[in-house]
Amino acid sequence: MFVAITRFTFILAFAVLLYGVTHSILGNWLAFGISLSILALPLAYFYIQSARLKKYLQADEVENLPPAFGYLEDVFFRLQRAALTTKKRIVDVERQHQRFIEAFQASPNGIVMLDNQDQIEWCNSIAERFFGLSFKRDALQRINYILRNPDFVQYLSLRRFEEPLLIEKMGPGSNMSLLLQIFPFAENHRLLLAQDVTDLRKAEAMRRDFVANVSHEMRTPLTVMMGFLETVQSLDLEPQQEKEYFELMMLQGHRMKSLVEDLLILANLESNALPALTNQIAVFGSVFAYLRGDAEALSQGRHTFHFECNASVGLLGDEQEILSAFGNLISNAIRYTPDGGEITVQWDRNAKGQGVFSVRDTGPGISAEHLPRLTERFYRVDRSRSRDTGGTGLGLAIVKHIASRHQAQLQIESSVGIGSQFSLVFPVERNAEVIPSGQ
Numbered sequence: 001m002f003v004a005i006t007r008f009t010f011i012l013a014f015a016v017l018l019y020g021v022t023h024s025i026l027g028n029w030l031a032f033g034i035s036l037s038i039l040a041l042p043l044a045y046f047y048i049q050s051a052r053l054k055k056y057l058q059a060d061e062v063e064n065l066p067p068a069f070g071y072l073e074d075v076f077f078r079l080q081r082a083a084l085t086t087k088k089r090i091v092d093v094e095r096q097h098q099r100f101i102e103a104f105q106a107s108p109n110g111i112v113m114l115d116n117q118d119q120i121e122w123c124n125s126i127a128e129r130f131f132g133l134s135f136k137r138d139a140l141q142r143i144n145y146i147l148r149n150p151d152f153v154q155y156l157s158l159r160r161f162e163e164p165l166l167i168e169k170m171g172p173g174s175n176m177s178l179l180l181q182i183f184p185f186a187e188n189h190r191l192l193l194a195q196d197v198t199d200l201r202k203a204e205a206m207r208r209d210f211v212a213n214v215s216h217e218m219r220t221p222l223t224v225m226m227g228f229l230e231t232v233q234s235l236d237l238e239p240q241q242e243k244e245y246f247e248l249m250m251l252q253g254h255r256m257k258s259l260v261e262d263l264l265i266l267a268n269l270e271s272n273a274l275p276a277l278t279n280q281i282a283v284f285g286s287v288f289a290y291l292r293g294d295a296e297a298l299s300q301g302r303h304t305f306h307f308e309c310n311a312s313v314g315l316l317g318d319e320q321e322i323l324s325a326f327g328n329l330i331s332n333a334i335r336y337t338p339d340g341g342e343i344t345v346q347w348d349r350n351a352k353g354q355g356v357f358s359v360r361d362t363g364p365g366i367s368a369e370h371l372p373r374l375t376e377r378f379y380r381v382d383r384s385r386s387r388d389t390g391g392t393g394l395g396l397a398i399v400k401h402i403a404s405r406h407q408a409q410l411q412i413e414s415s416v417g418i419g420s421q422f423s424l425v426f427p428v429e430r431n432a433e434v435i436p437s438g439q
Contacts, residue, residue: 049076052065052066053065053076053079062080062082062083063080063084063087065079065080104124107124107126108126108195108196109126109193109194109195109196110124110126110127110129110130110131110178110193110194110195110196111123111124111127111192111193112131112143112191112192113189113190113192114182114190114191114192115189116187116188116189117142118142118143118156118190119140119141119142119143120135120138120140120141120143121139121140121189122139126194127192127194130178130194131146131147131194132146133146143156143192144157149167151167152167152180155182156182161181161184161190164180164181165179165181166178166179166180167179167180168201175198177196177198177200177201178194178195178196178197179194179195179197180192180193180194180195181193214259214263214378217259217378217393218256221252221253221256222252224248224249224252225249225252225253228248228249229249231245232245232246259394262394262395263394265324265398266394266397266398266401269398269401269402270401276317276318276321277318278316278317278430279316279317279318279319280314280316280432281314281315281316281317281319281322281432282314283309283313283314283322283357284309284310284311284313284347287319287322287323287326288345290323290327291307291323291326291327291330291345292305292307294327294330294331295330295331295334298331298334299334302339303337303339303341303342303343304340304341304343305342305343305344305345306342306343306344306345307345308347308348309347309348310347310348310349313347313348313349313355313431314432315430315431315432317406317426317430318405318406321402321405322402322406324398324402325398325399325402325403325424326357326424328395328398329357329359329399329424330345330359331395332359332395332396333359333360333361333363336361336363336364336420337362337363337419338363338364341361341363342361343360343362344360344361345358345359346358346360349431350425352428353428353431354426354427354428354431355425355430355431356424356426357423357426358421358422358424359421359422359423360419360421361419361420361421362418362419363419364416364417365414365416365418365419365420366381366414366420367381367416368414371414374412375399375410376397377393377397378393378394379393380393396410399422406426406430407426407427407429407430408424408425408426408427409424409425410422410423410424411424411425
């Protein structure tokens, strides 16, 4: 300001001095006109620069102002610097805001921001999918007008947000379970979080069913054994009767032992997060020899076996797990195939180069409605027959877990009255070429 006053004083003094020098030579009016012109030049320059500044302000391009001179030079420079700083701050805020939006969009949970009247201010794409929302369409709509679940409406109206709300079914035909909770923030605003707990609820239900099934499976042989023990303890039996009772108790004991062993195998497979080993397994050698011996011992001559193995096809994996999976498929075929039936066990490579282990029987077959559920724990097509044959109901569940650990697929084909075929198809990556001895 001091510099501007000094410059103006200098110009005024120069105009007065010029008038004093020239008025006697040029006359009063001409000298006055020249002096007035000198005073008008800064005013004209100031007006031009002011008009230019107005133009750049209206275009929001103050940072691009051309340089000025004199007093306006400092004014323009400071305006440019302020505009650049402000725009940089705005860009930083926008970037930070965009990062927050991207983070919310990346969240696996549904997020809805509500204002002080429960109107939707923003929501992410997961919330749109959970609640059937469209942010463009439903912005500033009250959330209870869109999410009309009675439990949620009551939860919202009571304003008791300390505990979450579980909604088992979001709407007709929907099996989705959501865990909702509202968190107040800022000035009477709220954040609605929604977590999909469908799989968790299913897992809890499966766990409850599993415990109930185990209890049921264990209770039956225990009840039988206790009944026999009470009979032996309370009655004076003939030696032959005692022997028969003890044999029946031993049979029930073996059944419980098999059940416990299968449960331990399943628990080990589920708890071991490591993938199956990739040791080379010579299926033609020890594996098929073990499977043949075990099958013949279990069948006791009641079935006809056909073992067909391509000696050049090996397998990469865990040999003990493979033996367990293959053995379970064969033992199932033996248990459910009537006496005199045929069982064919094959190991070969299909047209796609995948290793395939298959067990085909001439049993009664399985109806199509049962096929999708065969690998469920304790699921049986015929419970009475399964108990008579000594099955635990866990064999195919074990096979499925082992197949998954070897990236294999369990395929089941069955026709009622004709028989069934269970196949394990291993990916090409699990192949191992076996070079016959002597080559």
